[in-house]
Amino acid sequence: MKTPAKLPLSGLPLTLFLGLGGAFVCLKVWEGLGVMPRLITSYADDFLCLPLVLTGVLLAHRLASGGQARTLPLSHGLAALAAFSLYFEGILPRLSSRVTADPWDVAMYVLGFLVFQAVINRAVAGTSPGFIMADDLQIPPSAKGKSIGHV
Amino acid sequence: MGRLLLLWGKKSHLKGSPMKNVARSGWLLTLLILGGAMVLITALNM
Numbered sequence: 073m074k075t076p077a078k079l080p081l082s083g084l085p086l087t088l089f090l091g092l093g094g095a096f097v098c099l100k101v102w103e104g105l106g107v108m109p110r111l112i113t114s115y116a117d118d119f120l121c122l123p124l125v126l127t128g129v130l131l132a133h134r135l136a137s138g139g140q141a142r143t144l145p146l147s148h149g150l151a152a153l154a155a156f157s158l159y160f161e162g163i164l165p166r167l168s169s170r171v172t173a174d175p176w177d178v179a180m181y182v183l184g185f186l187v188f189q190a191v192i193n194r195a196v197a198g199t200s201p202g203f204i205m206a207d208d209l210q211i212p213p214s215a216k217g218k219s220i221g222h223v
Numbered sequence: 224m225g226r227l228l229l230l231w232g233k234k235s236h237l238k239g240s241p242m243k244n245v246a247r248s249g250w251l252l253t254l255l256i257l258g259g260a261m262v263l264i265t266a267l268n269m
Binding site: 171 | 260261264268269
């Protein structure tokens with residue numbers, strides 16, 4: 073009998089992801105209706121942005137590698153944090169008058185990244201990491217600088 | 224598509240071009256999604 077395939081996200085990470093996604097949709101609706109002050113929605117957008125985008129990246133990695141135990145390397149998350157901060161707070165405000173730079177937005181990005189890293193970026197229990205990617209390969213210090221033969 | 228990217232990179236183990244090594248490590252997948260999200264957010268804000 074075939075065992076049912078595990079979802080790429082489950083438990084607390086799935087609950088939090090759905091909660092954040094739901095909150096984002098509600099904020100956009102309230103913003104459209106003019107119920108919620110723009111100040112709150114703009115900071116909330118920045119807070120929700122990285123957990124939602126990085127979860128998308130994590131899901132893509134899990135679907136691509138076929139392993140639900142896979143987690144997104146810290147370097148990928150930090151690169152996303154740097155890219156979003158530089159682009160939306162450094163570059164875009166210079167190109168468009170509709171966008172303003174605000175250091176508190178960067179703080180919201182950092183907060184969102186920490187939530188993703190602490191809660192969502194966890195392996196699904198009892199699953200395999202899938203096939204090995206280059207980032208998983210650890211070269212022992214004793215082997216560094218040594219030839220591995222002709223390839 | 225992501226799986227194809229990774230497999231394409233994996234086939235070039237130790238002898239591939241820098242682009243294939245980026246695909247193999249998963250960075251290409253990450254960069255594609257991040258870039259797509261940034262373009263989408265920019266378009267929504269304009």
